[in-house]
Amino acid sequence: DQQVKQNSPSLSVQEGRISILNCDYTNSMFDYFLWYKKYPAEGPTFLISISSIKDKNEDGRFTVFLNKSAKHLSLHIVPSQPGDSAVYFCVGTGNQFYFGTGTSLTVIP
Amino acid sequence: EAGVAQSPRYKIIEKRQSVAFWCNPISGHATLYWYQQILGQGPKLLIQFQNNGVVDDSQLPKDRFSAERLKGVDSTLKIQPAKLEDSAVYLCASSLEQGNSPLHFGNGTRLTVT
Numbered sequence: 001d002q003q004v005k006q007n008s009p010s011l012s013v014q015e016g017r018i019s020i021l022n023c024d025y026t027n028s029m030f031d032y033f034l035w036y037k038k039y040p041a042e043g044p045t046f047l048i049s050i051s052s053i054k055d056k057n058e059d060g061r062f063t064v065f066l067n068k069s070a071k072h073l074s075l076h077i078v079p080s081q082p083g084d085s086a087v088y089f090c091v092g093t094g095n096q097f098y099f100g101t102g103t104s105l106t107v108i109p
Numbered sequence: 110e111a112g113v114a115q116s117p118r119y120k121i122i123e124k125r126q127s128v129a130f131w132c133n134p135i136s137g138h139a140t141l142y143w144y145q146q147i148l149g150q151g152p153k154l155l156i157q158f159q160n161n162g163v164v165d166d167s168q169l170p171k172d173r174f175s176a177e178r179l180k181g182v183d184s185t186l187k188i189q190p191a192k193l194e195d196s197a198v199y200l201c202a203s204s205l206e207q208g209n210s211p212l213h214f215g216n217g218t219r220l221t222v223t
Binding site (some may be wrong): 031043099 | 151154213
């Protein structure tokens with residue numbers, strides 16, 4: 001049962017433009033959502049989180065938006081940089097962390 | 110702050126053999142997790158420890174997988190006997206406490222079962 005879904009396996013964006021990564025979830029009991037970033041041959045690293053009682057959280061170039069009624073969240077990266085090229089995992093937390101399948105972002109110089 | 114340490118980085122074994130992975134969490138982190146990440150999928154929780162006690166092992170295939178964290182610090186994950194479908198990256202993570210504290214991951218062990 002995939003409780004967190006990332007329907008776009010890959011995304012390519014030009015350097016300097018906005019990257020938008022999307023995530024849908026089915027479990028309305030999640031109380032936090034997190035985004036993790038993963039480079040090849042490394043473990044995932046925490047990027048940004050949002051509480052289920054908020055609708056936006058911003059940290060530098062990264063902003064996460066939460067739409068609870070639609071059970072949808074998105075990660076915006078602006079401006080995108082080549083170093084942002086990685087796999088991004090959306091995570092919902094309740095009694096444990098539930099990971100999506102990931103979106104591979106490529107930022108083209 | 111030293112990160113989560115895992116070894117080995119890579120392991121290739123034949124099916125029906127056994128294998129063990131080791132993890133040393135960040136100092137002071139009470140909660141330790143083992144995740145399995147199959148190619149093209151997100152990490153899936155195998156087992157969660159709080160200090161040296163098991164919090165959740167509902168997704169651990171207990172007929173072949175075992176894990177321990179005897180002194181509440183290091184942990185080992187063992188597979189015996191291995192199957193082809195166990196080929197994956199095994200990630201260890203730790204967090205300061207249970208709940209929503211972000212997980213800190215090691216670089217993982219890539220297991221190939223032939």
